[in-house]
Amino acid sequence: MKYTYYPGCSLEKNASAYHDSTMAVAAPLGMTFQEVEDWNCCGAVEMMAIDKMQAYALISRNLALAAAQTPPGQRMVAPCSACFLNLSKCDAHLTKDPSLAAKVNQALAAGGLHYTPGRVQTRHLLEAVVKDVGYAAVKAQVKRPLYGLKVAPYYGCLIVRPGFLEKFDDHEYPTSLDVLMRALGADVVDFPMKAHCCGGHMTQISEEVALGLIYRLLKNAADYGADVIATICPMCQLNLDAYQENVNKYFGTNFRIPILYFTQLMGLAFGMEPTRLGFGKEFIDAAPALNKIGVEPPERSKPERPSKDALPMPVMPEKE
Amino acid sequence: MTITAFPTEAVARAPRTFMQEVIEDTPGGNPRLEMCIQCGTCGGSCPSGPDMDYSPRRIFAMIEAGMREEVLRANTFWYCVSCYLCMVRCPQEVRITDIMYTLKRKAIREGYYRDSSASDAPDFSETFVDAVMKYGRSFELGLATRYHLRHHPLDAIKLAAGMGLNMLRRGRMDLTPRRINNLDQLHAIMDKAKEISQAERAQIGGGA
């Protein structure tokens, strides 16, 4: 499957591990990426605070450039949740509000560009893997299953909310990454905070507030016994990884949970060399956790038999 | 109440309430602010809720009451991390997060944010945006040093020695900014967009 690719600023340097691992797993999954030529920053969560016209124009330049090189029917993929949200939200708003679209196009025209709302559909990389490639195709590539590795799947906010275009997964309790990680052979832990916020740019505005938000996530993952947290967004990765030590200092804790991109875990399971997947760039060293990966699937501990007094639990619909 | 993005002359002549202003300045269609039933789901859900001086719900009540200055001086929207949790939970489908952005723009435009307890936040946004405008890409090192030197000079040293150094050591931070090729095109587009914004504000007054 061919995609237009919008890497976004983070993937160039800070999240190069994400970029490298994405490129590495793309081939076996049959995904080919064609980068948007001369793309610019999507404005993150900052531009919209300054000027809405400029914010839309900034994003629309990317959409216009992408449209020029995207044949109809081909989708654009963004691995960063914030970029994904900005691109899809901008497109949705332009479609919904023709007068806004007219003004944006007036601005684009100053640069000799034009964008027809709805022309380029953007998917987050996770959505593309799950929906276009599918769990079965991923599973088929697994050569070294992540047996015994306890993974907390972390979605963050912007891929599951607010859900422009089509709703991809549940806003509150998404499961697509859970299923994907299970397909890799990993042991997925329940992680109630899986769609809660990593703090976004709050680290820059009030580190105290930000550390509180990050602490919640780390504590919850630790409480549920996670060895690693799988992430799908450079911002989430950065906050949970680079600030983990600060959290430990501030809260007197001792978390050492590596924060890995889901593509890195896919690459590992596909039997690829860790160096190809950008390992080593993380602040919290992933090696100790990855050493836990066993060759055999771990003994499933039998689910505890409820006591004879216990009342039955509500029946949940079958998933997967 | 009927809300039009571009009011007809008759409506424009009548003084707009603060509520109408906020509604009209929020892109993407009617944000349904007038439908808020003050249930508190947003304030209860917000990860930054405990640190805000007014919860989003209270901000909405204050907007309804026309408390323009108090609203624009609040830190609420600066502490909004744009997680959209409130927005997907609001039983009235109020587009809360989008309204938070509208309030940020207004507060910057009207200079109120300087009085808020989150007075650094807008500068962070501005510093970030400046780099994007200049290079077409964001520039983390420049952002961090410039912003921190301005606001937390001591932190800046700490940062250079700590986090920044670690980032550099891991090859996760560029020393020089990356630029896009066609900067002229970007600048032309951004200038035009700014012009449109200004014209829009002149037309309806107070827009953002």
Add this chain to the structure above:
Amino acid sequence: MSEERVGVYVCHCGSNIASVVNVEDVAVWAKEELADQGVVVARDYKFMCSSLGQELIQDDIKEHGLTRVVVAACSPHLHEKTFRTACNRAGLNPFLCEMVSVREQVSWVHTDKELATNKAKAMIAGGVERVVHHQPLEPLHVPINPATLVVGGGIAGIQAALEIADSGFPVYLVEREPTIGGHMAQFDKTFPTLDCAACILTPKMVDAGAHPNITLLTWSEVERVDGFVGNFTVTVRKKARYVREDVCTGCGICIEKCPVKVLDQNFEAGLGYRKAVYRPFPQAVPKYPVIDTENCTYFKRGKCKACQIFCPTQPNSIDFEQKDQFIQIQVGNIILATGYDLFDPRRIPQYGYGRLANVFTSLEFERLCNAAGPTNGDIVLRDGVTKPKSVGIIHCVGSRDRRYNNYCSGICCMQSLKFAHLVKERTGADVYNFYIDMRTAYKDYDEFYQKVLEEGVHFVRGRVAEVTDAARKPGEEGKLIIQVEDTFIGKQRRIPVDMVILSAALQPRADANEVAQKFGIACSTKGWFIEKHPKLDPVATMTEGIYVAGCAQGPKDIPSTVAQGAAAAARVLGRIQMQELALEPIRASVIEEKCSGCRICNDMCPFNAIIFHEDRMVTEINPALCQGCGTCVAACPSNAITGTQFSTEQIMAQIEGLLMFNVEGELIREMAYA
């Protein structure tokens, strides 16, 4: 030049019409411009529906020898009958009167006075053109079968059935479950008086079960409804019980001996078990058990028969060979009382139901409190033993939320207060109620709230954001944390509790649309059955002879449910006493010679009034069933169907009149007698 003599009456409706439409001008205009169409008098009047207004018409009929009347006023829905009766009083056949809705279709929906006045003129011209083609009609008379079908044996259906049966008329009560009783049978106490639900319900159930005039058809469902008001033929599927009702004594030995335990999703709300042969609860009416073939070992594997072996009756009551039976019954009227379903809180994942063990639904909690429930009435956590020390009760779960149900379920506040009281009384736990607005309207309800306040229950005004087990601070470990904005203090609070109860919304039955279709009535988009008029005719439906009662029509408490059940019964009794029914003669009919037998119209009739004669290959319309909606008239490719009062001729004439002005309000067609 028309031969008819038409009178036109334009109503001001106070200022409802006159404030937008220049009614005087319209009347003057009609007299002058529509003279060729036969108008001989045209008047405007403040309130045409008043006695004086009606007399105006009556006098004109006599004085001017009017042969047709057009009243331009509100909608025919409201006053057609009034003006028809007035004509009748003056000796004019009532069907020669036509109403034009210049209020709903003109003054209430337009602001431009000139254009509105023009539109009113055009509509009156249409009315006049049309009325001259009307024919005098006589109402249809049909006899009424005195038997009544009640569908749904909840408290609404039971009440309605008893009222009618007590008056001496036969009732068939059809219930899809093995027993009657509905939701109320699951409850422990009922607000606001806290009577024991079983104590007040079971006597009624027993009465209904034993009443000589009530035929109880439980474990049954309506398959098909034919016929029309006064004469419905209803086919009921009596599902195989595998227990012979004629010999079973209800001793319950089979239940005791059955080795298969099944999670009871229905009566026990998933909190308790039953056997494969079961009776939902001890006081079930009727007392006969049912075998659940999906779980019965004999049906699954051909072995077991423990129930049969131990059944003490002669002959044996267990009959594995029983088949579904189809029974046809004749009734004159039908009452639908199919009740509600509970909202499934799994749809709101942030409240944790299904994931967090100690989050319960309201119905689960009712079973937990119930002395006959799975814990014998002990309020305990999911482990079955621990008493909670603190309990949070969340209001409005799935109600007042545009994502789920945008209405208020009406009962949840009171039901949550009831729960608060029961928890306090039985466990002494700390109780928190989380609400958006406290809605305690109606008799003795606010007093109940006062009482619960006195008991020291905590009230937090705020819709709960989430329930989580993700502890953040000491004191939260091992608890369920309710995160909420306390809107009175404007601060986020995290309140750790042991147990959470979700007061889930009342929703239309999952199959409400199918049921409505089967009975030819309308459903709201949500699925509540629509009454004829929300204020003035709350139990009738737009389909003659079909009534609704209880929660099937909308969420409500037991007192209102019972009142509706009784009201529906009163309406039916009124009908039965009339013995004969006069029906509007506005009907479609088939011109046999023109019918090609294509059958296009056959499935279109929303009232199932169309029959097809295979032998002659022609369609016929049953005049008593037809409601005159006109669907078939429009559908017939051969123009073989005409509607009385709605013939092609009449419609075309009306359109001619309507097309006088273009959208700019310019006269584009001079009136000329067509």
